[in-house]
Amino acid sequence: MLSKPKVFLAHPVPESALTYLSQHCSYTIWDQQKTLQQDDLRAILKQVDGALLTGHAVDAALVEGCDRLKVISTATVGYDKFDPTGLANEGVLLTNTPYVLDETVADLLFGLILSGSRRIAELHTHIQNGEWSKETASDALFGQDVYEKTLGIVGMGRIGEKIAHRAKEGFGMNILYHNRSHRPEAEKRYNAEKVELDDLLSRSDIVVLTVPLTDETKHLIDKDALRKMKSTALLVNGARGSVIDERALIEALQNNEIFGAALDVFETEPLPHDHPFLTMKNVTLTPHIGSATAATREAMAMRAIQNLVAGAKGETPTDVVKG
Secondary structure: OOOOOEEEEOOOOOHHHHHHHHHHOEEEEOOOOOOOOHHHHHHHHOOOOEEEOOOOOEOHHHHOOOOOOOEEEOOOOOOOOEOHHHHHHOOOEEEOOOOOOHHHHHHHHHHHHHHHHHOHHHHHHHHHOOOOOOOOOHHHHOOOOOOOOEEEEEOOOHHHHHHHHHHHHHHOOEEEEEOOOOOHHHHHHHOOEEOOHHHHHHHOOEEEEOOOOOOOOOOOEOHHHHHHOOOOOEEEEOOOHHHEOHHHHHHHHHOOOOOEEEEOOOOOOOOOOOOHHHHOOOEEEOOOOOOOOHHHHHHHHHHHHHHHHHHHOOOOOOOEOOO
């Protein structure tokens, strides 16, 4: 009887995913009371057929000499901490978990659109702090409409299209998008218009970022980009923190150059305790929870484990990231 492939999990997974894994592989799980150092990880990877690594930086140097290793699986869609080309050159597949979280992330980002536009989080704190009184000037609490406004989506991928669906069908919004390629289905279904980034920034009432982090998209929204936006515009980021130049955004918000920002991702996570965002009223913040529902996280873990099992067995996983 052939022995099962051996895999390593850098973090726990739900019981349903673990049950599936145990049917196909033997496994070890890292002790969460200890920090997994790169030297420890390198030594482990030399002894396994596959590994589940989410949140660890992985490049060709880390897996060099890991002749047994076939696959690294991450339970995320984004893979900016990984080097798929370098891994492929070392004979190691990289897999991620697309599709599973699209609807959940779109829900969160549309929630940020509504909260940022109508100042829901800010006014919640306003009441909790005992600041609501008859003497409070009503116009000081005014937000901005979302219905029939213009939404600019930077990165019209799967999540971008889910946001466009909510915006058009639920709120009658006009849809602009900036993307490397045309999205004919979105153009047909939502009357979305493909435009250059500068045009999108200048015309949109709300700008949503859903692009992956690459060399081209790092600090895509910088001081010049922010100056092209309407003074009444809301900026929403569900991509990666470094897609925005945070220093430039802080300055723009402090000077009321734009209406506000609603952010789920940041250049440094968790946010430092002295970060300016923490004291700014025109910012809505969530702690990188785009996919954070119990059902979605369990589905992501299962997808990641299925990819891990397939790769460890020498099969082709469903979700191979192209190097």
